[in-house]
Amino acid sequence: MTALLDPTAPLTATGNLRRREAISRLVRGCTTAATLIAVAVLVLVVYGVFSRGVSALSLGFLTEDLPEPGHAGGGIGPALLGTAMLALAATLIAMPLGVLIALYASEFAGARVANAIRLVLDLMYGLPTIIIGLFVFGLMVNHHHQSGIAGAVGLSIVMLPLIARSTQEVLALVPHTLREASEALGMSRWRTVGGVVLPAASGGIVTGTILAGARAAGETAPLLLATTVFANGYTLDFFGKAVPNIPIMIFTLSEEASPIGFTRAWGAAFVLLVFILLANIGARALLARSRAKMAR
Amino acid sequence: MAIDVTSARRLATRMNAPSRGARRVDRVGDGLLYGACVLAALLSVAVMVEVVYQVVSGASLAFSHFGLGFVGHTTWNEVFNRFGAGVFLYGTAVTSAMALLLAVPLGIAIALYLSMIAPAPVRAIVGPIVEMLAAIPSVVLGFWGLIVLAPFVRDHLEPALHSALGFIPLFGAAQTTGLGLFTAGLILSIMVLPIVAALSRDLFLTVPQELQDGAAALGATRWEVMRGVVLQSTRPGVAAACCLGLGRALGEAIAVAQVVGAGLEIHGSLFPTGSTLAAQIATKFPSAITKLDISSLFYLGTVLLAIGLITNLIAQWIGRRFSLQSGLLAGRA
Numbered sequence: 001m002t003a004l005l006d007p008t009a010p011l012t013a014t015g016n017l018r019r020r021e022a023i024s025r026l027v028r029g030c031t032t033a034a035t036l037i038a039v040a041v042l043v044l045v046v047y048g049v050f051s052r053g054v055s056a057l058s059l060g061f062l063t064e065d066l067p068e069p070g071h072a073g074g075g076i077g078p079a080l081l082g083t084a085m086l087a088l089a090a091t092l093i094a095m096p097l098g099v100l101i102a103l104y105a106s107e108f109a110g111a112r113v114a115n116a117i118r119l120v121l122d123l124m125y126g127l128p129t130i131i132i133g134l135f136v137f138g139l140m141v142n143h144h145h146q147s148g149i150a151g152a153v154g155l156s157i158v159m160l161p162l163i164a165r166s167t168q169e170v171l172a173l174v175p176h177t178l179r180e181a182s183e184a185l186g187m188s189r190w191r192t193v194g195g196v197v198l199p200a201a202s203g204g205i206v207t208g209t210i211l212a213g214a215r216a217a218g219e220t221a222p223l224l225l226a227t228t229v230f231a232n233g234y235t236l237d238f239f240g241k242a243v244p245n246i247p248i249m250i251f252t253l254s255e256e257a258s259p260i261g262f263t264r265a266w267g268a269a270f271v272l273l274v275f276i277l278l279a280n281i282g283a284r285a286l287l288a289r290s291r292a293k294m295a296r
Numbered sequence: 297m298a299i300d301v302t303s304a305r306r307l308a309t310r311m312n313a314p315s316r317g318a319r320r321v322d323r324v325g326d327g328l329l330y331g332a333c334v335l336a337a338l339l340s341v342a343v344m345v346e347v348v349y350q351v352v353s354g355a356s357l358a359f360s361h362f363g364l365g366f367v368g369h370t371t372w373n374e375v376f377n378r379f380g381a382g383v384f385l386y387g388t389a390v391t392s393a394m395a396l397l398l399a400v401p402l403g404i405a406i407a408l409y410l411s412m413i414a415p416a417p418v419r420a421i422v423g424p425i426v427e428m429l430a431a432i433p434s435v436v437l438g439f440w441g442l443i444v445l446a447p448f449v450r451d452h453l454e455p456a457l458h459s460a461l462g463f464i465p466l467f468g469a470a471q472t473t474g475l476g477l478f479t480a481g482l483i484l485s486i487m488v489l490p491i492v493a494a495l496s497r498d499l500f501l502t503v504p505q506e507l508q509d510g511a512a513a514l515g516a517t518r519w520e521v522m523r524g525v526v527l528q529s530t531r532p533g534v535a536a537a538c539c540l541g542l543g544r545a546l547g548e549a550i551a552v553a554q555v556v557g558a559g560l561e562i563h564g565s566l567f568p569t570g571s572t573l574a575a576q577i578a579t580k581f582p583s584a585i586t587k588l589d590i591s592s593l594f595y596l597g598t599v600l601l602a603i604g605l606i607t608n609l610i611a612q613w614i615g616r617r618f619s620l621q622s623g624l625l626a627g628r629a
Contacts, residue, residue: 035422038402038406096336097336100336101333104334104336104337108334126611128548128604130597130600134351188323191325193329220435221550224582250435250436254438266439
């Protein structure tokens with residue numbers, strides 16, 4: 001075998017290799033640029049909302065009743081309370097169900113059934129939110145009337161797959177040795193689940209619920225046919241009346257296209273965005289902490 | 297690891313048999329927990345079935361009135377009671393295609409950067425920032441699109457694209473409002489981008505380091521490792537991620553309704569107003585009065601639901617086949 005390579009040649013890039021490395025560098029530059037674009041878009045949107053929304057903000061803006069359409073002044077108080085009620089009610093519906101579904105899929109069901117449940121949850125997650133709105137309209141509003149609870153049911157369908165899937169992922173992280181230790185002590189299934197598995201997974205479950213709640217608080221389409229025709233004042237009649245809420249308010253104001261309305265919409269968008277970003281950052285911090293705890 | 301849990305449990309039960317009372321409590325507790333779990337799981341299935349049933353049954357009046365011709369018909373007129381989905385199908389297809397064309401290359405590039413190029417501290421900060429894009433509520437993004445993006449599109453983007461690429465009919469003359477399918481496509485690409493980026497990044501991180509090192513040892517440059525090993529082995533997964541992104545783009549109603557301009561005609565150019573299936577429902581439903589009008593909107597919903605479910609099923613199908621493959625790959629490595 002005669003040497004095709006000259007072993008004494010210097011180890012520097014020549015010809016073809018230089019071209020390949022140039023391409024490689026170019027691609028690395030492109031990926032960096034793409035990432036910068038995404039970050040820039042987020043900064044642009046957040047800056048756009050913050051810079052316009054801050055000026056609308058005051059204590060009165062956060063507490064006062066909604067003004068008559070087209071009038072200046074007033075606040076978003078009832079809508080803030082309404083969005084809080086809607087998100088809370090949706091969480092109360094979706095969290096127990098989501099956790100139970102995840103428990104069933106990971107603790108009780110066989111692989112086949114667990115797969116089927118995962119498919120249903122994924123399909124539910126993929127449902128267009130406006131379809132959820134149509135569903136709620138057909139089920140609870142048509143032939144009856146708009147109500148806060150109809151909106152909350154819609155939001156809970158948005159939350160359910162998120163909570164169930166994130167809970168399932170945390171349950172899979174709970175070490176098997178913990179379960180076996182509990183079994184070995186002669187604990188029954190429900191004591192094992194309630195006393196060992198769920199407490200170990202609680203951090204992740206709470207994180208998933210916060211993220212899902214933040215997502216639901218900003219959803220508009222499930223509410224669009226369920227709780228839109230509301231009065232301007234505070235209402236606690238969650239089951240009988242449409243409840244004012246921030247997303248529908250922003251959507252209506254943006255369709256009306258009046259400058260006064262835009263100012264109020266920016267203020268409301270600012271409040272909503274701050275809440276959602278804080279919830280996201282908080283949930284991430286919590287997740288990092290509980291992960292570290294579980295790894296120990 | 298391989299402890300037979302069932303036999304261990306049987307042994308444990310025999311060894312420390314509890315008192316009769318405690319046993320009954322446990323039996324009831326176990327039964328209740330199991331029952332509640334089964335009920336919750338069945339309920340989730342029932343909800344999905346009920347969603348489909350409600351949407352389809354709401355559409356039955358329009359279906360008996362227009363039949364399947366509704367899907368291709370291109371007028372929407374409340375006064376003459378003539379409804380069709382054609383315009384909105386076109387709008388949905390165009391905006392979703394645009395969103396994917398913009399978001400998929402960008403998203404994959406971001407995923408490559410985050411998984412293979414960025415140093416760890418940058419990855420820890422920029423990763424969550426990109427995911428945060430997905431947390432912006434659609435109504436806020438749409439409002440931003442209406443007030444900030446649309447004027448920019450009108451004043452700068454549309455004239456520039458028209459003068460540079462005007463020979464392609466897609467880039468016709470600039471419009472007066474900046475609202476239209478083009479702006480809707482831009483907003484949708486912002487919504488799809490974090491989905492594609494985050495899912496692809498997670499996939500790329502699962503590619504075994506040994507394979508990458510092996511390619512590098514054979515003299516592959518960084519890009520050749522990406523192309524030949526990372527992208528090659530995760531291609532089906534990335535396709536599934538794109539399908540999920542597509543599902544999001546197809547179904548987004550609110551943000552699109554805010555920036556699409558609610559046009560009712562099909563144009564050759566991207567810039568004029570139009571509408572999508574989801575946006576048309578969101579815009580028209582609150583003001584729909586007649587039964588046929590409402591039912592026609594449900595018909596649009598049925599079409600949207602069918603497309604959305606098919607897209608998601610394809611994504612799941614590819615995704616499952618892929619997770620099987622990656623399992624095999626990990627076993628071999």
